[in-house]
Amino acid sequence: MKKFSILLLTMSLLAVTAGAQRYEDVKNLLLLRQYKNAKATVDKGMTNAKYTSKPEGYMQKATVYSALALDTTLPATEAAQLREEAYAAFLKFREMDPEMKLIADAEYANTIGNIYAGYFNAGFRNYLDKSWEAGLPNLEKAVVLGDLMTDKKLWTVTADTNALILAAVVADNAKKEGEAVKYYTRLAGLKLNTPDYEEVYRYLVRYYAEKKDDANFEKYKALGKELYPKSDYFNYDKVDFAIGTVEGFDAQVKALEGVLAKDPENYKANMGLGELLYDTLNSRKEGAVQPANAEELEGKMITSLNKAATANPDKAAQAFIYIGDHFMNKADRKQNEMTEVETEIRKRPGGKATAADNTKKAELKKQYDATYDQGREYFEKAAELFAKKPELDKVEKRQYKLIVGSLAQYYSYKREGAKGADLNKYIAAEKKWNDLDDKLK
Secondary structure, eight states, rough: OHHHHHHHHHHHHHHHHHHHHHHHHHHHHHHTTTTTHHHHHHHHTTTTGGGGGGGHHHHHHHHHHHHHHHHTTTTTHHHHHHHHHHHHHHHHHHHHHHTTTTGGGGGGGHHHHHHHHHHHHHHHHHHOOOOOOOHHHHHHHHHHHHHHHHHTSSSSSSSSSHHHHHHHHHHHHHTOOHHHHHHHHHHHHTTOOSSGGHHHHHHHHHHHHHHTOOOHHHHHHHHHHHHHHGGGGGGOOOOHHHHHHHHHHHHHHHHHHHHHOTTOOOOHHHHHHHHHHHHTTTTTTTTTOOOOHHHHHHHHHHHHHHHHHHGGGGGGGHHHHHHHHHHHHHHHHHHHHHHHHHHHHSSSSSOOHHHHHHHHHHHHHHHHHHHHHHHHHHHHHHHHHHHOSSSSOOHHHHHHHHHHHHHHHHHHHTTTTHHHHHHHHHHHHHHHHHHHHHHHH
């Protein structure tokens, strides 16, 4: 029994000695850069429990495999496999020795850098090939290793901007918004202001505008403005982004309504929504027809433009002109319908109107008058505001002239068939607007 214990002890000492010797053998081969021979020794050692009982065994594997992975003559799949095994071995080493004292040894000084270079180079090739899904994991690991080298002062850079920007761009193209924002946010925190980095701040402004995160939107817009004061991009507000980041009428309406849900008195959002609806209801495109829900859209347009007028009284005239012009256009369409009815009647033998024709004409006339009255109401509101302004710019002068002429024409129409007090009232109003029209000329 005693002899057996001595035998066990002897075998144990031999194993420890063999493990220690293997570490030295690998270190010598590393100094000679004989990586293939070193790999054979490491692979044999990884089957030995004594060799893998210490962090150095995994550091040696990470060192050898990462060096071999940089061999450009290797097939890409083989290099990738070596790189992955090197990274896994390094993580195991770090787990066993959180202080990572061995990285100060000459034999292992390049280990982290070699693993980093492998992942960065692979990620860069993925970027060039537009292999976004494949590239993101490579660049994520490059960022982690770059941070580690910065932390351990293994290089002089304070932040690995190259890996961060590549990771951000690749993540964005891989449709991994969360990852892209993480990297862009880190870059923004560095406050870099070279021309190449303006897109960093633009991305974050766009992202938070789309997410309707007003606090971060304003934060990165202000930061972009601070670093790039000559760029107009950072002067745009959330309304500009609401419209500019989406395409199509329905999407733009939804975006503006999203802004107004949080800020109902926002002048620009109300005006923008009103103009968008106006353009749809008064399209100048050839063959354009009224939307099926024109009445609903009209209600939204009037509400938005009236809110805009209240929110910014100095620009209220513009909102009133849009509404007035809309009703004038609508009245014109009713007049066209009346003309079509008259044309159809004249085409018939004898050219006589039926009772149904007269009923239809009367109804269209009623609608025309009501719509014309609504247009007049808003034009008069705009004219009143223009009259109070001490000075008008060129656009306002032109608008004022047009609505005054339209109002003179309106009252000329209203006095036709009018009698008594109504006739006198309409004649006086027509004269008022005609006189002002002459004055404005």
